[in-house]
Amino acid sequence: MAVQINPSILSADFARLAEEARTVEGADWLHVDVMDNHFVPNLTLGVPVVESLARATDTPLDCHLMIEAPDRWAPQYVEAGASSVTFHAEAAAAPVRLAREIRAKGARASMALKPATPIEPYEDLLPELDMLLIMTVEPGFGGQAFLDIMLPKIRRTRQLIGKHGLDLWLQVDGGVSASTIERCAEAGADVFVAGSAVYGAEDPAAAVRALRARAENVTAGASWAGDH
């Protein structure tokens, strides 16, 4: 899979979301952080905003649900227009059933792991997923420092993907910037979420291009990177 850059609108101006989406038109996906003030100590947006945003942009929406009871709510985000829906392993009661339901409704199914959640217990579930998200900060806020201690987990996950011959995207989220993206790519990530590094830049579209170039430089030679 080629490198993908997903700007997180958490760092955008929420009063001008449609416009902010357009400023990063070269991006592969728009990353939409849904927070419920329970699973994480922050509150952002929900189904109606996703519905409006899906109508306002041609860039597909990658919804990251940092919420409790995703089994109950995640399918509504597919109906609202999300093309990829990520639930947290720590919050899902029945991750296999939920992933199947998301896929059956027509979106890509993805599961996220907080920093303290290991990948190993989920090895057998990986074929049920289209993407795995490894959090590189504690979820809840943009602009936090990248956790280098997550690099071994990214490496081990990339090995598991290879071992099972899966077509599974490996996303990283949190503190991804020009100074950390190469380490993530080197460890095996191929989908990169960046909030403050994109929307905090003077030219967000240029920031997306620069991040992509850095990641592609590293992954060009990687055996898992496949055809570009």
Ligand code: DX5
């Ligand atoms: C954090 C969110 C991230 C956030 C990343 O819990 O899941 O998507 O927007 O922001 P940066 O890139 O600034 O760390």
Ligand code: ZN
């Ligand atoms: Zn996120």
